[in-house]
Amino acid sequence: AQTVTQSQPEMSVQEAETVTLSCTYDTSESDYYLFWYKQPPSRQMILVIRQEAYKQQNATENRFSVNFQKAAKSFSLKISDSQLGDAAMYFCAFAQTALIFGKGTTLSVSS
Amino acid sequence: DAGITQSPRYKITETGRQVTLMCHQTWSHSYMFWYRQDLGHGLRLIYYSAAADITDKGEVPDGYVVSRSKTENFPLTLESATRSQTSVYFCASSGGGLPGYGYTFGSGTRLTVV
Numbered sequence: 001a002q003t004v005t006q007s008q009p010e011m012s013v014q015e016a017e018t019v020t021l022s023c024t025y026d027t028s029e030s031d032y033y034l035f036w037y038k039q040p041p042s043r044q045m046i047l048v049i050r051q052e053a054y055k056q057q058n059a060t061e062n063r064f065s066v067n068f069q070k071a072a073k074s075f076s077l078k079i080s081d082s083q084l085g086d087a088a089m090y091f092c093a094f095a096q097t098a099l100i101f102g103k104g105t106t107l108s109v110s111s
Numbered sequence: 112d113a114g115i116t117q118s119p120r121y122k123i124t125e126t127g128r129q130v131t132l133m134c135h136q137t138w139s140h141s142y143m144f145w146y147r148q149d150l151g152h153g154l155r156l157i158y159y160s161a162a163a164d165i166t167d168k169g170e171v172p173d174g175y176v177v178s179r180s181k182t183e184n185f186p187l188t189l190e191s192a193t194r195s196q197t198s199v200y201f202c203a204s205s206g207g208g209l210p211g212y213g214y215t216f217g218s219g220t221r222l223t224v225v
Binding site for chain 2 (some may be wrong): 006035043044045047050091095097098099100101102103104
């Protein structure tokens, strides 16, 4: 069975700084997708970024980028130029059919 | 508006009662999913459906029943609610049957069993 591990229950960053959230996963499959979702206090699940496992190039969406290390089964999220609105719970997820989530990392942003 | 809607948004029920959470999507996505979110556990998959009349268990299916007679609806029923089923429930859908299309989530239902 696939598992997703987020080893940092809580992280903090100052505005304009950079923070990296860690995620590792375990699977025997070679073809899959990885996601980062953001959940603000409104509890809405918001897609941050998506990575196809067959692509070696790391995905980037504006201030958000990933470091995808397929051999190491690692998928970290880097947030650059952090903003107050980035404060939320962040979930890493693995998918072949259904999304399998990690337990989440709560990110706080201070001014 | 097109999208995925869950109802009710909040629900309080008593132990032993049957309760049904509704999920409706307007895209005709083939895949639909139910998750529960609990502190310290993230989101855990309860059931999913690949198409109408096709459902399968996820990680935590005990105590739940699903049906999918129409592509757009995927209700989740707690046949005899227990306090351990107090949680936030999310419905999601995926288009094209492939994860690459991404997933869209409803706004969630906060269920309290007293």
